[in-house]
Amino acid sequence: MSSFVLVDRPVPEVAVVTLNRPDRMNAMAFDVMVPVRDALVELSNDNSVRAVVLTGAGEGFCSGADQENAGRAPHVEGLGRPGFGLRSLELLEDVVLALRRLHQPVIAAVNGAAIGGGLCLALACDLRIASSTAYFRAAGINNGLTASELGLSFLLPRAVGSTRAADIMLTGRDVGAEEAERIGLVSRVEDPVVDAAVEMGQRIAGFSQPGIELTKRSLHAGMAASSLESYMPSEGLGQLYLRLLTDNFEEATAARKQGRAPQFRDGR
Template identity: 40%
Template sequence: MGDTDVLVRHERAVAVITLNRPDKLNAMTGAMSVAYADALREADADPDVRAIVVTGAGRGFCAGADLAVLNEGAEAIRKFVPAAENLPHLALRLRKPVVAAVNGPVAGIGFAYMLGSDIRFAARGAKIATSFSRLGLVAEYGLSWLLPRLIGTAPAVELLLTGRTVDAEEAAALGLVHHVTEPGDVLRAALDHAADLAAHCSPASLAAIKSQVYGDLERPLSQAVDHALSLMDASFDGPDLAEALTARDHKRAPVFAPLPRG
């Protein structure tokens, strides 16, 4: 893998992470998956970053594992599987919102990376597939847990069993993506959305809400309510509520403190 297979740049308090193997539709290698996870962690740790956008270079988002890996046999594939700390659901554990700009084809591990993002934009016509059943594989990377929770059991089972390809428009109807844009607009739309989060939302609130939503998937309602009440009580005395109310009174944008370096 080249040193530039994962690119990072910053725009308006947003870290933009780009998978950069356009000649391979950004298919992942083992080293590339490590670099991507490291880029996510560094963006999450950086106090100057308040939101993260992930996208692919060229005409694809991520077409899955590099075919060279798949063609080398079982041992090579086992070595490709990311370490536990680098698995695609890493993005769900970050403190900061992750917005995907799906500019083109998505399959396999790329599908898992897409679903690991909190908010998903897709270019009209982008092709999206799980692919696993058509390769003799299983629902990888915890997708049998995550996908039903995102779109419901029946559509999740259908997509995973068939491995069929859907376009961005059907993906939006299913709930796989939140917004569909014209092909040339997807990255800008995702960037603008992330920049709005960065400019107007409390970083502490965003971190707490992410932790609540994904944590509550495994908690009974009574525990989720108790946890929310505890967080609410702390937030009432917190500086961000006072700042939001002062900013509203003075008709200005709030100035929220950044998260400390993680």
């Protein structure tokens, strides 16, 4: 693993992935993004990991594109500028999609600036907690480009609503931690933010593994569904699937009666 990406296990069931280039505010250079993508894929396949926390080293979460030295994307030999641009964009898209595809819920512990692509990374996570010093900016519009990048115009309206998303994307202004909590961009503001995210991950780890995984899938599918009527059967099938194939419902009922924590076995 690159020194620009650190993977720690502060508790056995929660992995913390840290973008570790604080001198560049953890900008999205390829020597950061390639190993973070690979780390996410590896963690997704580690069944001992029940939740993943994504954060940044130093004072920033991720400052977006590295405008000074982005490095060189892999496998671009022989390509001209258009081909290089397409491959580079594809690699960054792969990081966003890797976050979405993880089997485990991903919690963004936004410890500072989440700018441009950094805002996209935070939005690609399932949950977001901000430190009191965190702020968010859709920076593309400030750089003479479109504010839409890496799924931002898909994910941001679903997090905060279309009107607030338009405000953030068209003005290029900073959204501080307090406002981010008020509009639903983050679920809470906590210091120290990584500790709060790990604690949330531990709570998630106490539930049924397939129950959590199916809930994550349902949340993503629900956002993309065309209608409530067409979507509800898939929710019901997921509930029925676990009801028939595990004894978790009976265990939860018994645990409540006995005043103890349930021990979910997930069909084993």
